[in-house]
Amino acid sequence: MRDFDETNITDAVVESFSGTPDPRLRQVVTSLVHHLHDFIRDVDLTFDEWSTAIDFLTRTGHMCTGTRQEFILLSDVLGASMLVDAINHRMPGSATQTTVLGPFFVEDAPVYPLGADISGRMTGEPLFVTGSVHSEDGRPLAGAAIDVWHADDGGFYDVQQIEKLGGLAGRARFYADERGDFHFWSIVPKFYPIPDDGPVGQLLNATGRHPNRPAHVHFLIAAPGHETLVTHVFAADSEWLDSDAVFGVKNTLIAEFAHRPAGVAKDGQKAEQPYRHLDYHFGLKASAEGASSSGPRATIRLPA
Ligand code: BEZ
Numbered sequence: 521m522r523d524f525d526e527t528n529i530t531d532a533v534v535e536s537f538s539g540t541p542d543p544r545l546r547q548v549v550t551s552l553v554h555h556l557h558d559f560i561r562d563v564d565l566t567f568d569e570w571s572t573a574i575d576f577l578t579r580t581g582h583m584c585t586g587t588r589q590e591f592i593l594l595s596d597v598l599g600a601s602m603l604v605d606a607i608n609h610r611m612p613g614s615a616t617q618t619t620v621l622g623p624f625f626v627e628d629a630p631v632y633p634l635g636a637d638i639s640g641r642m643t644g645e646p647l648f649v650t651g652s653v654h655s656e657d658g659r660p661l662a663g664a665a666i667d668v669w670h671a672d673d674g675g676f677y678d679v680q681q682i683e684k685l686g687g688l689a690g691r692a693r694f695y696a697d698e699r700g701d702f703h704f705w706s707i708v709p710k711f712y713p714i715p716d717d718g719p720v721g722q723l724l725n726a727t728g729r730h731p732n733r734p735a736h737v738h739f740l741i742a743a744p745g746h747e748t749l750v751t752h753v754f755a756a757d758s759e760w761l762d763s764d765a766v767f768g769v770k771n772t773l774i775a776e777f778a779h780r781p782a783g784v785a786k787d788g789q790k791a792e793q794p795y796r797h798l799d800y801h802f803g804l805k806a807s808a809e810g811a812s813s814s815g816p817r818a819t820i821r822l823p824a
């Protein structure tokens with residue numbers, strides 16, 4: 521193994537991994553070497569560019585903390601997260617489509633009773649959310665665990681302004697009732713930029729891309745015997761629906777946040793001012809092995 525040049529080094533590196541005991545690891549690393557070498561040859565990579573790439577990845581790593589995962593953000597803006605999601609959720613039928621988890625999910629969000637207002641000290645137009653959770657065959661999934669989280673009217677999540685808000689807000693866990701239904705109150709979220717003060721933001725800037733995501737409410741829904749659904753519902757009147765920075769928008773996930781006048785809402789609660797109403801029905805795919813399975817998780821750790 522010597523005298524390598526640009527025509528024979530790829531085969532030599534692939535061969536060096538040929539004894540990998542795990543066949544899947546061997547397949548992945550072999551393909552990685554082929555694609556990486558083809559990419560380097562394709563662009564005729566210079567030493568300066570190689571060095572810039574190493575520096576970029578080093579800074580991306582240094583940006584990561586317990587509450588910031590810059591590598592996932594990089595994966596998001598490169599469309600890799602949504603590609604992995606698409607490959608792993610090839611689901612026909614009436615199951616709800618999936619999208620990225622994002623960095624603002626919090627494990628063990630506070631449990632609220634159905635009908636609660638979860639906006640806390642967040643400000644914004646009132647939002648009434650109603651919906652249901654059912655299996656692909658239309659059976660209501662009573663007791664399904666529904667995690668919701670969203671930004672405020674300035675485009676900030678609670679975890680980005682925890683001191684100002686005095687705690688979590690615009691997030692909760694609910695359990696669907698015996699008909700699989702749920703409802704709650706909050707405020708209408710605004711579109712927002714993904715965290716762009718690090719290397720990923722510099723990449724977007726250098727390539728003339730904006731960092732914005734259209735307004736949305738996140739849902740993570742789990743029920744025994746079903747794949748955990750990780751998705752959002754996007755506001756139909758939001759900016760940026762056609763250029764989401766992380767490529768997460770799907771037509772079936774866009775819904776009207778309908779304007780309603782002040783008065784008694786469907787749940788019997790009196791709205792003192794006009795409000796918006798989002799009604800969305802979620803379908804969960806039965807898990808292959810009949811057991812509850814988990815979707816992607818990248819847990820945020822709250823500052824003590
Ligand atoms: C989010 O929707 O919370 C999000 C998703 C991907 C990157 C940044 C934020």
Ligand code: FE
Nearest residue numbers: 622624736738
């Ligand atoms: Fe979000």
